[in-house]
Amino acid sequence: MKAELAMIEPSERQRVLLALVVHEYVRTASPVGSHYLVERYNLDMSSATVRNELAALTEMGYLRQPHTSAGRVPTEEGYRYFVGRLLQETVLPDTMRRTITHQFYQMGNDVEQWMRLAASVLAHQSRAASLVTAPHAEKPRLKHLELINTRGRQVLMVMVMVGGEVRQRLMTLSEPASQEQLSAAAERITRQFLDKSVDAIRASRGSQPNLDSDVLGWLIEELERAESNISGEVYLDGLANVLAEPEFSSSEDARRALRMLEERSMLQDLLARTVLATGNVGGVQVLIGGEGTWNDLRQSSMVLSRYGVPGLATGTLGVLGPMRMSYGKTISVMRFLSSLLSDLVAETLVDEN
Amino acid sequence: MKAELAMIEPSERQRVLLALVVHEYVRTASPVGSHYLVERYNLDMSSATVRNELAALTEMGYLRQPHTSAGRVPTEEGYRYFVGRLLQETVLPDTMRRTITHQFYQMGNDVEQWMRLAASVLAHQSRAASLVTAPHAEKPRLKHLELINTRGRQVLMVMVMVGGEVRQRLMTLSEPASQEQLSAAAERITRQFLDKSVDAIRASRGSQPNLDSDVLGWLIEELERAESNISGEVYLDGLANVLAEPEFSSSEDARRALRMLEERSMLQDLLARTVLATGNVGGVQVLIGGEGTWNDLRQSSMVLSRYGVPGLATGTLGVLGPMRMSYGKTISVMRFLSSLLSDLVAETLVDEN
DNA sequence: AATTAGCACTCTCCTTGCGAGAGTGCTAAC
DNA sequence: GTTAGCACTCTCGCAAGGAGAGTGCTAATT
Numbered sequence: 001m002k003a004e005l006a007m008i009e010p011s012e013r014q015r016v017l018l019a020l021v022v023h024e025y026v027r028t029a030s031p032v033g034s035h036y037l038v039e040r041y042n043l044d045m046s047s048a049t050v051r052n053e054l055a056a057l058t059e060m061g062y063l064r065q066p067h068t069s070a071g072r073v074p075t076e077e078g079y080r081y082f083v084g085r086l087l088q089e090t091v092l093p094d095t096m097r098r099t100i101t102h103q104f105y106q107m108g109n110d111v112e113q114w115m116r117l118a119a120s121v122l123a124h125q126s127r128a129a130s131l132v133t134a135p136h137a138e139k140p141r142l143k144h145l146e147l148i149n150t151r152g153r154q155v156l157m158v159m160v161m162v163g164g165e166v167r168q169r170l171m172t173l174s175e176p177a178s179q180e181q182l183s184a185a186a187e188r189i190t191r192q193f194l195d196k197s198v199d200a201i202r203a204s205r206g207s208q209p210n211l212d213s214d215v216l217g218w219l220i221e222e223l224e225r226a227e228s229n230i231s232g233e234v235y236l237d238g239l240a241n242v243l244a245e246p247e248f249s250s251s252e253d254a255r256r257a258l259r260m261l262e263e264r265s266m267l268q269d270l271l272a273r274t275v276l277a278t279g280n281v282g283g284v285q286v287l288i289g290g291e292g293t294w295n296d297l298r299q300s301s302m303v304l305s306r307y308g309v310p311g312l313a314t315g316t317l318g319v320l321g322p323m324r325m326s327y328g329k330t331i332s333v334m335r336f337l338s339s340l341l342s343d344l345v346a347e348t349l350v351d352e353n
Numbered sequence: 354m355k356a357e358l359a360m361i362e363p364s365e366r367q368r369v370l371l372a373l374v375v376h377e378y379v380r381t382a383s384p385v386g387s388h389y390l391v392e393r394y395n396l397d398m399s400s401a402t403v404r405n406e407l408a409a410l411t412e413m414g415y416l417r418q419p420h421t422s423a424g425r426v427p428t429e430e431g432y433r434y435f436v437g438r439l440l441q442e443t444v445l446p447d448t449m450r451r452t453i454t455h456q457f458y459q460m461g462n463d464v465e466q467w468m469r470l471a472a473s474v475l476a477h478q479s480r481a482a483s484l485v486t487a488p489h490a491e492k493p494r495l496k497h498l499e500l501i502n503t504r505g506r507q508v509l510m511v512m513v514m515v516g517g518e519v520r521q522r523l524m525t526l527s528e529p530a531s532q533e534q535l536s537a538a539a540e541r542i543t544r545q546f547l548d549k550s551v552d553a554i555r556a557s558r559g560s561q562p563n564l565d566s567d568v569l570g571w572l573i574e575e576l577e578r579a580e581s582n583i584s585g586e587v588y589l590d591g592l593a594n595v596l597a598e599p600e601f602s603s604s605e606d607a608r609r610a611l612r613m614l615e616e617r618s619m620l621q622d623l624l625a626r627t628v629l630a631t632g633n634v635g636g637v638q639v640l641i642g643g644e645g646t647w648n649d650l651r652q653s654s655m656v657l658s659r660y661g662v663p664g665l666a667t668g669t670l671g672v673l674g675p676m677r678m679s680y681g682k683t684i685s686v687m688r689f690l691s692s693l694l695s696d697l698v699a700e701t702l703v704d705e706n
Numbered sequence: 707a708a709t710t711a712g713c714a715c716t717c718t719c720c721t722t723g724c725g726a727g728a729g730t731g732c733t734a735a736c
Numbered sequence: 737g738t739t740a741g742c743a744c745t746c747t748c749g750c751a752a753g754g755a756g757a758g759t760g761c762t763a764a765t766t
Binding site for chain 2: 108109110111143144146148150154156158160164166168169170171172236237238239240243244249251254255256258259262348
Binding site: 384386387388389400401404405407408418421422423424 | 728729730731
């Protein structure tokens with residue numbers, strides 16, 4: 001967040017007007033004028049009064065004019081104030097909650113499908129680009145190891161983590177082994193390191209038989225990888241939506257925003273410094289205009305939330321759209337999805353052995 | 354492919370000019386005129402002669418003018434003729450081949466990484482959007498089954514397919530079972546149905562013990578799913594590239610093209626009707642302007658190729674860009690990647706047990 | 707002291723007109 | 737068959753002008 005000089009607190013009437021300007025601008029994408037506001041909302045004051053108040057709000061930094069003699073447009077600060085103080089939570093209609101819940105339960109227990117569905121719902125409801133990361137443990141712990149002979153000295157290693165993540169990797173043994181030997185080794189190692197993190201495994205690596213030593217090496221390598229990944233697999237949807245917005249219809253900005261989602265390193269950085277930095281699950285965060293940190297998001301806003309069971313497996317929900325985005329709708333959909341996914345994760349993945 | 358009335362065959366000189374026009378238009382994105390061509394390529398004829406030939410090519414349907422008194426632009430047919438008859442294969446420089454190959458071998462045996470790398474290389478080299486699908490068997494056969502107790506009656510089923518695909522699914526047993534029982538059942542089933550396709554399994558499903566019956570049910574369900582999927586997982590890259598092209602900078606068209614890649618059903622349809630329809634691996638197919646079938650690709654072209662080992666596991670490489678795309682470069686990169694990936698698949702995934 | 711009517715002013719946007727430039731097609735000469 | 741020359745067409749950029757929207761300010765009103 002950028003260093004802010006304390007902003008002046010608007011009066012009650014100014015707050016109402018600010019909310020109206022934001023609402024109207026989000027709807028129409030064109031600057032809103034005093035006369036228009038009075039007309040459209042049957043305000044109990046004249047356009048001149050509104051004009052005075054808008055001028056004050058402009059002075060305070062919540063609004064700006066694209067040029068002298070145009071209507072007003074919210075500034076970043078304007079959106080921030082709106083989201084932080086003015087936005088009253090709208091609750092998702094009950095029928096919609098039910099429909100969505102139903103869809104999730106129809107998918108069975110397939111995490112991949114949940115992710116796709118979540119991304120799709122987010123993208124549709126917010127009419128923007130969405131982003132969902134699969135549940136992922138910060139400190140992965142081994143739940144089950146399996147070794148499968150494929151050919152000669154090549155072996156497929158399948159690791160299941162506590163929390164349900166599965167990773168696989170094809171590797172080459174230093175000397176051949178039968179499937180029986182492999183299975184025995186896998187069972188041995190599973191028993192020894194059940195529920196252990198990579199540190200524990202690394203520590204107790206001593207003088208194992210040749211085969212076990214090979215396997216442990218890969219296991220550690222793979223767990224390290226899983227641990228260095230800040231998030232689970234990434235699912236995107238609705239990328240085409242952002243191109244429909246007038247502010248992105250041409251211009252460099254759409255490209256930058258898209259690149260942000262495409263490029264894993266940027267995304268990891270973004271997530272690490274926002275949702276993951278704060279521990280809380282279920283809360284919704286809003287980044288407006290890149291918050292001075294992400295240049296590629298200068299024209300955009302992101303709504304982010306974390307779901308899951310902290311300590312076991314958590315994931316992220318995100319929506320990327322123009323700054324002029326329907327925050328109310330987006331936030332309420334995301335809040336709902338976040339709690340729904342948290343429930344699903346808890347129900348199916350929690351380890352109670 | 355659309356029904357074509359036989360096109361008139363251009364003369365040798367016309368062919369040269371057509372190639373030059375295509376080349377020049379791809380480079381500059383603006384209509385090319387007779388005078389300019391003579392100047393730039395030191396042609397041994399006057400602009401008037403060129404004008405006559407261009408008029409002839411226009412008459413034949415290979416070129417068109419955006420308006421009277423503008424230069425010429427290739428038509429779809431023009432591109433088609435160019436790609437089919439005029440494009441001489443450029444071979445990728447040796448250093449680049451080596452660099453790319455090196456990168457792939459550095460990834461080890463991780464299919465997921467290969468896919469990402471392939472998508473990234475394709476996107477960068479062609480400066481367009483790329484698409485890679487993971488190796489996938491048309492007729493999946495079981496290689497190994499594993500059952501892992503998670504909690505109560507919940508069981509994680511991990512299936513490894515011949516060819517290396519891995520699928521997992523969380524399911525609920527009709528009555529509880531210990532890990533020992535699960536492992537035994539998994540081994541029993543693996544032994545019985547090793548290398549069998551879903552049909553064989555469905556056929557010999559008889560009076561198994563309760564547990565086995567449950568498991569077989571899911572196994573069949575999951576194999577059916579794998580079989581109904583026409584392709585493996587889809588990896589996209591360079592989506593932001595297409596927005597950089599002038600023809601996509603604004604307008605509906607970029608959105609349509611993006612949607613095509615995003616929407617799995619469209620993509621499956623596209624792949625099913627093109628690369629997968631023809632059996633050959635390694636050949637490169639070019640779709641120009643949607644070929645009358647895909648409306649969303651009206652402004653775009655796709656270059657497609659299939660890689661892998663037919664009958665075992667194959668995947669698809671694709672590039673989506675504006676019709677005014679550098680076909681030569683794209684095709685040569687794709688040809689190289691296709692054979693490289695085929696080698697990798699053959700080396701690591703072929704089953705010789 | 708706050709509100710409002712009235713008005714001059716500013717700026718965008720759209721249209722119109724016009725000249726420069728690029729490129730063509732045609733004709734007549736080579 | 738090729739080319740020089742020329743009239744013609746169309747886009748593009750620029751300037752000028754008018755309509756429209758919206759502002760800020762001042763003076764009158766409540």
